[in-house]
Amino acid sequence: MSQELERVYTIPLGKVKLSQSQHRAVRAINMIREFAQHHMKVTTIKIDEELARDIWARGVRNPPRKVRVRMSKTDEGYILVTKYSDDETAKVTPKKETKKVSDKVDAPSKEDAPSKEDAPKKD
Numbered sequence: 001m002s003q004e005l006e007r008v009y010t011i012p013l014g015k016v017k018l019s020q021s022q023h024r025a026v027r028a029i030n031m032i033r034e035f036a037q038h039h040m041k042v043t044t045i046k047i048d049e050e051l052a053r054d055i056w057a058r059g060v061r062n063p064p065r066k067v068r069v070r071m072s073k074t075d076e077g078y079i080l081v082t083k084y085s086d087d088e089t090a091k092v093t094p095k096k097e098t099k100k101v102s103d104k105v106d107a108p109s110k111e112d113a114p115s116k117e118d119a120p121k122k123d
Contacts, residue, residue, distance in 0.1 A: 008068070008069070008070050008071075012065070013031055013064060014065050022060060023060075024062070024063050027063075033045045050082065054067070069083060
């Protein structure tokens with residue numbers, strides 16, 4: 001292969017909760033392998049150590065519900081599954097300065113408004 005094939009996926013791991021509590025993190029790793037084999041059509045899968053640490057970070061009983069990963073097909077013929085990190089910094093557009101409603105409408109102050117005492121009385 002002359003070029004690397006790279007894709008980004010969000011892998012749902014919710015079905016891990018159906019397995020026994022002592023096997024959940026192991027099952028999550030196996031689900032990532034199965035997902036990679038299904039989508040990338042290659043049987044040799046290597047999972048990055050950082051991704052494995054994220055799966056195991058909360059212990060064997062509480063793996064994450066979903067994981068965002070980057071799958072790369074290398075020249076050697078295997079798939080490398082790594083944790084997805086957005087390389088580009090998010091371009092934040094500056095907020096437009098809008099005036100608040102209170103700034104747009106001048107509410108009559110209490111001094112200018114006629115009070116009940118000053119209002120003409122009806123007979």
